[in-house]
Amino acid sequence: MNNIAAIFKKEFRSYFNSPIAYIFITFFLALSAWFFFRGFFLVGQAVMRGFFSWVPWIFLLFIPAVTMKLWAEEKKIGTVEILMTLPIKDYEVVIGKYLASFCLLGVTILLSLSIPITVAYLGEPDGGPILGGYVGLFLMGGAYLSIGMFASTITENQIIAFILGIVMCFGLLIIGEDIVLFNAPNWIVPIFSYLGLGAHFTSILRGVIDSRDLIYYFSVIGFFLYLSVLMVTVQKWR
Amino acid sequence: MIEVINLTKRYGPTVAVDNVSFDAKAGEVLGFLGPNGAGKTTTMRILTCYLSADEGTAKVAGYDVFEESFEVRKQIGYLPESAPLYTDMGVIDYLKFIAQVRDIPKSQRSQRIKDVVDICGLEKMIQKDVGELSKGYRQRLGLAQSLIHDPPILVLDEPTSGLDPNQIIEIRNLIREIGKEKMIIFSTHILPEVSATCSRILIINDGQIVANGTPDELAGRARGEEVVHISIRGPREEIEAKLEELSIVSDFKRVKSDDDVCSYQIVSQNGKNTAEELFHFVVQNHWSLTELRQEAISLEDVFRQLTGNESATQPPAV
Numbered sequence: 001m002n003n004i005a006a007i008f009k010k011e012f013r014s015y016f017n018s019p020i021a022y023i024f025i026t027f028f029l030a031l032s033a034w035f036f037f038r039g040f041f042l043v044g045q046a047v048m049r050g051f052f053s054w055v056p057w058i059f060l061l062f063i064p065a066v067t068m069k070l071w072a073e074e075k076k077i078g079t080v081e082i083l084m085t086l087p088i089k090d091y092e093v094v095i096g097k098y099l100a101s102f103c104l105l106g107v108t109i110l111l112s113l114s115i116p117i118t119v120a121y122l123g124e125p126d127g128g129p130i131l132g133g134y135v136g137l138f139l140m141g142g143a144y145l146s147i148g149m150f151a152s153t154i155t156e157n158q159i160i161a162f163i164l165g166i167v168m169c170f171g172l173l174i175i176g177e178d179i180v181l182f183n184a185p186n187w188i189v190p191i192f193s194y195l196g197l198g199a200h201f202t203s204i205l206r207g208v209i210d211s212r213d214l215i216y217y218f219s220v221i222g223f224f225l226y227l228s229v230l231m232v233t234v235q236k237w238r
Numbered sequence: 239m240i241e242v243i244n245l246t247k248r249y250g251p252t253v254a255v256d257n258v259s260f261d262a263k264a265g266e267v268l269g270f271l272g273p274n275g276a277g278k279t280t281t282m283r284i285l286t287c288y289l290s291a292d293e294g295t296a297k298v299a300g301y302d303v304f305e306e307s308f309e310v311r312k313q314i315g316y317l318p319e320s321a322p323l324y325t326d327m328g329v330i331d332y333l334k335f336i337a338q339v340r341d342i343p344k345s346q347r348s349q350r351i352k353d354v355v356d357i358c359g360l361e362k363m364i365q366k367d368v369g370e371l372s373k374g375y376r377q378r379l380g381l382a383q384s385l386i387h388d389p390p391i392l393v394l395d396e397p398t399s400g401l402d403p404n405q406i407i408e409i410r411n412l413i414r415e416i417g418k419e420k421m422i423i424f425s426t427h428i429l430p431e432v433s434a435t436c437s438r439i440l441i442i443n444d445g446q447i448v449a450n451g452t453p454d455e456l457a458g459r460a461r462g463e464e465v466v467h468i469s470i471r472g473p474r475e476e477i478e479a480k481l482e483e484l485s486i487v488s489d490f491k492r493v494k495s496d497d498d499v500c501s502y503q504i505v506s507q508n509g510k511n512t513a514e515e516l517f518h519f520v521v522q523n524h525w526s527l528t529e530l531r532q533e534a535i536s537l538e539d540v541f542r543q544l545t546g547n548e549s550a551t552q553p554p555a556v
Contacts, residue, residue, distance in 0.1 A: 006338040010327070017326045078322030082383065085286045085318075086339045087311040236288065 003088045007096025008103075011070070015104050024066055025108045031058050036115055046123025051115060052133040052205050056173060056198060059144050064165025066104060067148030068158045070097045071232070075156035084236050091229045098149055098225060105141045109134065128207030136204035139217035143197060144169050146224035153231040172220070173197045239264050239391060239421050240285065245294035247280050247445075254280040255291070256445035262438070264390070267417040269436035270425035273545055277445040278425040279319055282395050285423070286316045299390060315389040319396050321380030325369035329360065329379060332368055333386065340387040354382040358412070374405040381412065392416065394424035398431060410435050429541060443545040456540045465533040466512050467493075469501040472525030480523060486515050499528055 015021040035058075036051040043050070074080040083093065116134075119125050148165035155161050174180055176196010181189050193199055197220070200213040240262040247255040255277045262268045270278040283289040285296055287307040295302060301309040324332060333354070337347045355361055358378040363371055371379065377397060384392055397413065398406045413422060413435050426432060432439050433453045441449040441456070449456055470477055474495055481490050481502070489505040506512040513532055520527045 002341070003339055006335055009338075010324070010331075010335045013331065014324065014326050077325070078318060078320070079324055081283075081288055081318040081322060082316065082380075085288050085311055085314070085316045086336070087308055087341070088339050089308075236290075 003092040004096045004099070007088075007093050008099045011097050011100030012103055015066075015100065020066065020069070021104055021107075024062060024104065025111060028058060028062055028108050029112055029114075032112055033115060040119075046119050046125040048116060048119060048125070048130050048133060049205070052129075052136070052201075055137060056140060056201060059141055060166060060169050060173065063105070063141060063144040064148040064151065064162050064169065066101050067145055067165060068152050068161040070101065070149050071152040071228075072156050072158045072161040076158070084232075090232045090236070094149070094225055094228045094232060098145065098228075101145050101149065102142060105145060106138070109137050109141070126207070129205060132204050132207040132209055135209055136201050139204070139214070140197060140201050143172075143217055143220040143224075146221040146228075147172065150224045150228045150231065153228045153235075169197075176200075239299055240423070241297040242281075242285070243295050245281070245284060245291050245296055247277075247284060247289065247291050253445050255284070257294070258442075258445070258447055259294075260440055260447060260450060262421060262423065264421050265437075266421055267413065267435060267437045268421075268423045269432035269439045270423065270442060271429070271432050271439055271541065272425075272427065272442035274427060276442045276545075278442055279395055280445075281442070282316075282393050282423065282425060286314055286393050287311055288316075288318075312387075313389055313391055315384030315387065315392045317377075317380045317384045317392075317394045317397060320399065321376045323368045323376055323379060323383075325367070327368050329366055329368055329371070330364050332379065333382060336383045337386050342387060350386055350388075354385045357385060357416070358382040359408070373400050374402065377401060377405070377409065381409070385416070390420060392420055392422045392424075394422065396425055396427075398426065398428065406431075441541060441544055448544040449540065464506055464512055466504045466506065466516060467501065467529065467531050467533055468504060468516055468520075468527070469494075469499055469529035470520055470525050471499050471528055472520075472523070473498075474500050476523075477525065480519070484515075484519060486512055501529070503533070 032051060032055060035054040036048070039050045071080070074083060084090075116125070116130050119130075144165075147168050148161075151165035151168060152158075152161040154164065172195065174196070175192045176194075176199035180196075181193055184192055194216070200216050203210060204213055240260075242261065243259050245255055245258045246253065258277070258281060270281065272278050280289065284291050285298060285303060287303050287310055290304060295304075297303070298310045299313040301313070303310050327335070330351070333351045334347065337350060342350050355364060358381050360375065360378055360382060363375050363379070368376070368379065377400075381394070381397065384394070394413070398409050401409060410431060413424065416422065417435070417437075424435075436453060438452055439449070439456055440447055477500055478492070481487055481504075486506050487504055491503045492500060493503050494501040504512065504516065513530055517527065517530065
């Protein structure tokens with residue numbers, strides 16, 4: 001626990017000591033507000049569906065940028081050699097780093113609460129879908145972060161980690177989309193539609209938080225965290 | 239405290255460490271000496287549990303590096319080559335981070351940090367970011383990091399590389415100072431460094447240990463012959479002809495010849511007062527002597543003989 005806290009503190013601080021956190025927060029808020037307000041006054045309804053349908057795509061570009069450095073940078077500049085020879089378990093480092101990136105995402109998402117506050121001020125929105133949408137953002141963002149961090153354990157090149165992260169998130173996002181399912185062989189359709197990140201997000205957006213969706217997201221997060229631990233351990237004992 | 243038996247590490251077809259065995263006791267300062275790529279870093283990485291070996295065992299303070307790596311890591315302070323540090327952290331934050339992971343109780347942390355900052359002479363840098371530090375100070379911070387939990391064993395990989403001569407001497411003194419209480423293993427490819435700081439030397443070449451002994455023992459190995467450097471003012475052909483005849487000279491080589499001054503490097507058997515004989519030789523022939531000095535036979539010769547690599551051993555001008 002102590003070790004996880006130490007790693008968390010170091011990583012979280014390093015986000016705010018470098019421009020990454022500020023750039024991430026600023027651009028995320030600017031982009032999401034743009035996409036939201038662009039359609040908001042045209043539709044004239046107090047809903048946030050527009051916002052929530054854009055965010056998965058914004059995340060797709062932004063989250064791998066947050067996670068790409070987590071391992072790749074350590075390997076590139078060699079700090080991993082000190083880190084991994086400290087008396088610390090591999091999973092503690094992985095979890096500490098993950099939590100740090102998750103908290104950066106949390107801060108960003110909380111700052112975007114200005115949008116629902118505006119909506120509530122201008123009209124009378126239905127709270128359920130908005131609350132559900134925010135839970136969905138955390139879950140989906142959490143899944144992206146886990147995937148992005150795994151991509152970062154594979155390589156020591158941050159650009160490769162970034163692109164790999166995008167590709168993996170994108171793959172998982174679109175396999176549940178109709179256009180993929182139409183063209184996929186029949187037997188694989190139920191698997192794909194279950195694994196697709198987007199479909200679970202849509203069902204949470206309706207304001208119904210189903211335990212199946214929660215289990216799905218937690219499984220994705222857990223699975224990629226596990227892969228990260230495995231990758232880190234394998235690279236050490238190679 | 240350290241026991242290494244038949245350690246072998248391969249990277250694909252290359253054998254980085256080849257059947258290496260050695261041990262080291264508490265209170266020793268052990269120098270790993272060898273040309274670049276000899277396997278020093280790999281051996282250290284295995285000892286510090288950063289890499290695994292393919293064959294053989296290594297024990298640190300009684301713990302196996304593969305089976306009980308967690309315990310081993312607690313016993314060791316490690317400074318990897320070129321001191322990789324988080325450049326976006328503050329110096330003090332970095333030390334706090336290491337202290338926390340090293341499980342130093344909260345109440346003692348600031349005292350320990352103050353201690354290592356004193357030992358490593360980092361007082362002036364404490365408010366800065368790691369990224370602002372010069373190479374020498376980074377090296378010191380790396381050393382401070384490795385000392386913070388007061389480990390019985392220190393492993394330092396080329397602690398003086400890339401430093402200026404003053405810094406090299408400072409770090410060396412630091413190593414000698416710390417070595418009074420702890421066991422230190424450090425690697426270098428700079429020869430004077432080991433004779434200046436180590437109580438024992440391991441010379442590694444191509445992954446194998448080619449020599450293991452105190453600096454004196456190793457220097458003694460090369461003391462079969464003596465080298466004298468001499469410059470004589472006189473006619474060159476005549477000097478060389480007479481040198482050929484001289485019985486104490488087993489070999490000579492002209493290093494330089496100006497207008498009328500020739501310099502030679504003369505190899506002779508040990509214990510024959512070569513310098514004195516040469517002086518008489520010059521006087522008898524009515525030439526004049528402009529320079530005469532005994533070349534120190536040192537570790538360099540042992541090193542060159544053992545590693546068979548003349549160019550790898552250029553000592554820096556310190």
